[in-house]
Amino acid sequence: GEEVAQTPKHLVRGEGQKAKLYCAPIKGHSYVFWYQQVLKNEFKFLISFQNENVFDETGMPKERFSAKCLPNSPCSLEIQATKLEDSAVYFCASSFVPRTGNNQPQHFGDGTRLSIL
Amino acid sequence: KQEVTQIPAALSVPEGENLVLNCSFTDSAIYNLQWFRQDPGKGLTSLLLIQSSQREQTSGRLNASLDKSSGRSTLYIAASQPGDSATYLCAVRLEDSSYKLIFGSGTRLLVRP
DSSP states (O other), rough: OOOEEOOOOOEEEOOOOOEEEEOOTTTOOOOOEEEEEEEGEEHHHHHHHHTTTEOTTSSOOOSSSSEOOOOSSSSEEEEEEGGGGGGGEEEEEEOOOOOOOOOOOOOOOOEEEEEOO | OOOEEEEEEEEEETTTEEEEEEESSSOEEEEEEEEEETTTTEEEEEEEEEETTTTTEETEEEEEETTTTTTTTEEESSSSOOGEEEEEEEEEEESSOOOOOOOOOOOEEEEEO
């Protein structure tokens, strides 16, 4: 598609439950990024993929968070045993990286608002 | 560690005014800088991307400048309109193999009719 599609728009979970978020990147984009936006517009990078391979996972919490980008499927971000502090808006972005030069913008989806009660 | 700061945090102006939003970053080793707009409950819309070798980029009423050596970028909005009301974020991509963006905390703009 022409837009990054994230589902669901809103997700409510009780503390300790599992949460799974999905992202379909723009067709032809080989890089996918996940960011977490908490209070006061603070964006935190979580993880990126090059096709189905993890590219950079330096922002991922060591425990409870995992992500995948499998061929012919939306990418996913999963949080096990959710905590109150996981409440945030999770954004997915995708980017096209040509062979020569990689000054391409990242295109963002509308985000998934995760509320942990 | 790269830190990105945006000043002011909030700005309210009457319609028609020209305005400047500021973004500063602590490490000048950036690959590019991107300005975004975020409307409430929405994702980010990319406005302008400036490569590290460029000084400015223009799109319609928007002009973004970059002074890499001093760690500063500005977003100039000409003849502001109520529809420009949104949060504006700048983000830098570092000069490393990672493509991740590091964001400022944004400037919340209100343009009053």
